[in-house]
Amino acid sequence: EAGVAQSPRYKIIEKRQSVAFWCNPISGHATLYWYQQILGQGPKLLIQFQNNGVVDDSQLPKDRFSAERLKGVDSTLKIQPAKLEDSAVYLCASSVTGGEYEQYFGPGTRLTVT
């Protein structure tokens, strides 16, 4: 089966600019996650969707980050305006449903903010 797709793979922007990332999960997976992984650290959950509803966005900096999952399939994560500390890899993952199920990760988008 096809894996989790993400685009773009790399993005370089200047601070205060905006950027958007796209994720297409595995077909049929109800739960979609966005993680931020700063170099040398573990993934940090930004937002978790169950179908098109938000389960957890407690660690999403809502003044600058937004995410949506229209129709409960693919999803976009946006940063506006970007800060230097947003430089990281943004990982998308999906699972059959939330909780005790394997998460399948995409390859990630490496964002560099200069």
Next chain:
Amino acid sequence: GENVEQHPSTLSVQEGDSAVIKCTYSDSASNYFPWYKQELGKGPQLIIDIRSNVGEKKDQRIAVTLNKTAKHFSLHITETQPEDSAVYFCAATGGYQKVTFGTGTKLQVIP
């Protein structure tokens, strides 16, 4: 919220030796503990998981143990091979299905 600590941050072993990575968690409601392997430039991939009603699970050269009383769990890799070199993350899934990852262990297997 949940706090997951992972040790060591780096680990070097000779090929054929065993490697052990340890994690502790804080939320007693956590009930699912996966381990992920991340190779350079790729997303993490599940290698083994354990649920709170099980104390140990083994899959070929990989095993995981869980001590719920002490709130710690460990990954054991035996007969290590160069292709085991990667970053390994533990994670804990607690209340409201929230997943918290550890800080990672960079494993280097020296041929």
